[in-house]
Amino acid sequence: MLYPGNVHMLNYRLLLPLTAIALALFPVGAYSESKIPTPQQMSVDELQQFLPKLKRGGYALYFRHMTTDHAHEDKRPVDLSDCRTQRNLSAKGRQQAAAIGKAFHKLQLPISEVISSPFCRCKDTAQLMFGHYTISDKLYFAMGLSRQGKMAKGKAMRAFLNKVPVAGKNLIIVSHSANLQEAFGIWPKPEGSAYIFRHNAKGQLKAIGKVNPDTWSKLR
Numbered sequence: 001m002l003y004p005g006n007v008h009m010l011n012y013r014l015l016l017p018l019t020a021i022a023l024a025l026f027p028v029g030a031y032s033e034s035k036i037p038t039p040q041q042m043s044v045d046e047l048q049q050f051l052p053k054l055k056r057g058g059y060a061l062y063f064r065h066m067t068t069d070h071a072h073e074d075k076r077p078v079d080l081s082d083c084r085t086q087r088n089l090s091a092k093g094r095q096q097a098a099a100i101g102k103a104f105h106k107l108q109l110p111i112s113e114v115i116s117s118p119f120c121r122c123k124d125t126a127q128l129m130f131g132h133y134t135i136s137d138k139l140y141f142a143m144g145l146s147r148q149g150k151m152a153k154g155k156a157m158r159a160f161l162n163k164v165p166v167a168g169k170n171l172i173i174v175s176h177s178a179n180l181q182e183a184f185g186i187w188p189k190p191e192g193s194a195y196i197f198r199h200n201a202k203g204q205l206k207a208i209g210k211v212n213p214d215t216w217s218k219l220r
Contacts, residue, residue, distance in 0.1 A: 034154070034158055034183065034184055034185075035184060035185040036184040036185065036186060036205070036206065036207050037207065038185075038186050038187075038207070038210075039186075039195065039207040039208060039209045039210050040209060040210065041210045041211075041212065042209040042210060042211050042215070044215055046209070047209075047211060047215055047216075050208075050209070051107065051109075051219065054170065054196075055107075055108065055109060055110065056168065057110050057112075057165060057167065057168040057170050058165055058167075058168075058198060059165065059170045059171070059196055059197065059208070060160075060161045060162075060163065060165060060170070060171045060196075060205075061170055061172050061173070061194055061195070061196055061197070062157075062161060062173045062175065062180060062188070062194065062195045062197065063125065063129075063173065063174045063175075063193075063194045064174075064175070064176065064188040064191055064192060064193050064194075065089070065093070065119070065122045065124075065125045065174060065175075065176065065191060065192070066089055066092075066093035066094070066096040066125045066191060066192040066213060067090050067092045067093035067096060067190070067191045067192055067213075068087050068088060068089055068090055068093055068121050068191060069088060069089070069093075070087065072087055072088065073087050074086050074087050074119075074141075076144075080118045080119065080120075083120035086119055086120050087121060088120055088121050089120075089121050089125065093121075093125070093191065094124070094128060096192050096213045096214070097124070097125045097128035097129045097192075098128050098129075099214075099216070099217045100216045100217070101129040101130060102217070103216040103217045103219060104130070104216070107219055110169040110170060111130060111169060111170055112165050112166035112169035112171055113134065113165075113166070113172065114126050114129075114130045114132060114133040114134065114172040114174065115133065115134050115135075115136050115171075115172065115173050116133040116134070116135055116136070116173075116174040116175070117135075117136070117139035117140060117141065117174065117175045117176060117179075118136075118137055118139070118140060119140075119141055119176070122139070122174045122175060122176070123135065123174075126172070129172075129174075130172065133174065136160075138153070138156035138160070139153070139156065139157070139160070139173070139175040139179060141176045141178065141179070142154070142178040142179045142181075142182050143176065143177075150182050151182065153179050153183075154179065154183040154184075155183075156179075157173070157175065157179045157180060157183035157184075158183045158184070158205075160173050161173060161183070161197050161205060162205055164199075180195070184207070186207065188210075190212070190213070192212070193210055193211070193212060193213065194210070194211040194213070194216075195207055195209075195211075196208040196209050196210075196211065
């Protein structure tokens with residue numbers, strides 16, 4: 001016969017292995033110290049008012065790659081040297097990237113460095129926007145990696161966005177949704193979204209705002 005105390009002990013014994021599994025999959029503290037509140041989306045007027053600050057530099061801008069063709073997903077394993085094995089930019093995505101590049105040039109927004117994931121959709125985004133980029137394997141797509149691999153990509157993203165830009169210029173990072181999620185608990189939507197970061201007076205990295213891909217070309 002099971003008495004209340006026995007039932008409690010059975011439940012406790014069942015809970016222990018489940019707790020161990022949960023801790024293995026989601027380590028305590030994995031995001032607690034690095035999580036940043038998701039910033040508000042900036043309207044055209046808000047971004048217009050913010051432009052003088054961007055022109056003075058000192059910001060890190062994360063761009064999720066532009067809109068892609070989801071009819072052709074990444075193959076497993078993906079071949080980074082062969083774009084045919086990857087999900088690539090759609091015609092709309094290429095137009096978005098080109099339009100943002102023209103807007104940055106027209107607005108004379110200063111750029112120091114453009115760092116891209118090795119995936120074709122990110123490299124093409126960076127090329128169409130800025131005409132140059134440096135590839136970093138540390139920005140490799142975090143989706144589908146082991147827990148340890150995902151955490152490593154999150155750590156790398158935090159390190160990139162914590163870099164102090166060259167004086168008077170802004171740093172550009174082009175990567176994937178899962179990488180920003182692993183870094184700060186922010187899931188960037190839609191494709192082509194940009195997130196603006198800067199250190200506050202205490203040296204803490206803060207997310208200033210989110211910019212949709214069609215907003216940049218509406219600025220004056």
